[in-house]
Amino acid sequence: MRIGSPKETYAADESLFRTRTQWVWFGILLLSLVLYPFMANLYWLYLVCLICINIISATGLNILTGYTGQVSLGQAAFMGVGAYTVAWLDNNASTPFIMNLLAAGAVTTVVGIIAGLPSLRVKGLYLAIATIAASFILQFIFINWESVTRGTRGINIEPPTLFGVEFDNPDTFYWLVVPVTVVMLILAANLFRTRVGRAFIAIRDRDISASVLGINLPLYKLMSFAIASFYAGIAGGFYAYFYGSINPESFPLLLSIFFLAAIIVGGLGTILGSILGAVFMTLTPELLRYGVDVLEPFVHDASALLSPVRTMVFGLLIVGFLLFEPHGLAEIWRRIRRFFHLWPFRN
Amino acid sequence: MTILEVDGFSLSFGGVHALRDVSLTVAEGSITAVIGPNGAGKTSLFNSISGFYRPQKGRVTLSGQDVTRVPAPRRAAMGLGRTFQNIALFRGMTVMDNVKLGAHVRMRTGPMSAMFYMGRARREEVRVRAEIEREVFDFLEIDHIRRSPVASLPYGLQKRVELARALAMRPKVLMLDEPVAGMNREEKEDMARFILDVKEQWGVTVLMVEHDMGMVMDISDRVYVLNFGQRIAGGTPAEVQANPEVIEAYLGADDMTTLRERLRGERGAA
Secondary structure (H helix, E strand, C coil): CCCCCCCCCHHHHCCCCCCHHHHHHHHHHHHHHHHHHHHCCHHHHHHHHHHHHHHHHHHHHHHHHHHCCCCCCCHHHHHHHHHHHHHHHHHHCCCCHHHHHHHHHHHHHHHHHHHHHHHHCCCCHHHHHHHHHHHHHHHHHHHHCHHHHCHHHCEECCCCEECCEECCCHHHHHHHHHHHHHHHHHHHHHHCCCHHHHHHHHHHHCHHHHHHCCCCHHHHHHHHHHHHHHHHHHHHHHHHHHHCEECHHHCCHHHHHHHHHHHHHHCCCCHHHHHHHHHHHHHHHHHHHHHHHHHCCCCCCHHHHHHHHHHHHHHHHHHHHHHHCCCHHHHHHHHHHHHHHHCCCCC | CEEEEEEEEEEEECCEEEEEEEEEEEECCCEEEEECCCCCCHHHHHHHHHCCCCCCEEEEEECCEECCCCCHHHHHHCCEEECCCCCCCCCCCEHHHHHHHHHHHHCCCCHHHHHHCCCHHHHHHHHHHHHHHHHHHHHHCCHHHCCCEHHHCCHHHHHHHHHHHHHHCCCCEEEEECCCCCCCHHHHHHHHHHHHHHHHHHCCEEEEECCCHHHHHHHCCEEEEEECCEEEEEECHHHHHHCHHHHHHHHCCCCHHHHHHHHHHHHHHC
């Protein structure tokens, strides 16, 4: 336990960052996020934007699966709903992009609540199957509701503009997606300082004692689905704006599994886990490709030879995490922190 | 004044009769105990009162209101708190979060204000925190472990945290399912003292299931005895101890002296 940070009020003891050190680190993080675009090239800015979109979606899924214990494989399809909402509004209404994003969140929330209805009856694997079914239904709608989605041809989205600035490139888009991600992460962290977040965790840990304490299980399960799909909707909206075009292939079931893997690798039931997991899952394939490029001059026909190896290494890393660090990257982070708290003394 | 009344509960699972026409009344401000041999239906009775099981027949009334059709979470909100035989804490959470969950029904924050954590949500969290510190942690002497994860605590303390969580609800009726099972003598004495204090300082009515005869006879105002799902006796501890049917249920024969000795011995222990 940490000592040496006395508090005079309960409010201070309940705050998000409890020590000054934490505030300092948070400040340093924000500062480096501000400075980053001036130092990175377009490709690395592109990666950060993509990471942010993935973080938003993974955070939503972590609230639902990691904190509330409701396994969902529909996160990608929910993102699709958000993306198509933005696309439709962009093409058919001249509403500002902030409105479009919020509408994407709202529409996805409603869809998420409906898709979450089976959770009132089933849990675990059965719920996972039910959400897969929901995502197939949504996929079917994306393909066949041609008047709205333009079917398999896909649909184009104009880049968003604000105060005359066009967010059409990663270097401008960065300033849009990064602040929203930071805000959404703080909102998610706040949730778990209150009765709502505690109720979610109670449902995950022991739903029977949760209901003895007066927690309305159906209400809170659906609330969790609603919040998770709101996050997915916002992430999907950003996705649509970021890539400028979407089609039903953009949101396959595999993407839902990608998010599930991200929160497992990152750490179920921690906000930090959603961040680390999304960063890991997005960056590792890129870094492995980088590795292949480095080996190119030394190995004959490296790219053809090493590409399959790259996928295998990625898979092995995920399996490795499940085996050796089931609490995910967040736990490794916590261990490192603990080490430096005690350093140079040993416990 | 009767605060909780069970009228003719009958509950069966398939062909097994867990409860047969069980009735009991709990007076406001009393400690009422339900005893009986293993499999007598005590926990079934508790689960029926708190709303997990739906008895095929019978009614239950809480502070004059018929709650037979009311679902479990609503009954909790109406002031029915309980603990479980095998501790049902949320093991991954800290003591603080577990106890705060007890106050869930007394709080109003919705998801929106929770996420922004401003104004009402913040005030409510801080107010409940202060209340818990003042009323519950001090009372049960668990303020030193408030940040410990529940899973790391010894059994006796876990039982106490579960009681703390139930008290944070500020229940009208507190149902304790075997509050001292598996405890050593010292822990039992502590728990018995806490239960008496809950009754006297908090004015909470206690209904408990317990196997420890010594404690039941010492602190209860009224005792009901179940056997094979039926109520075979009810009255003050002295009346129940003298009831030949009770003695037979416990020993299988009317070996009065052995039971009396056993009771005396256990009372001395607790």
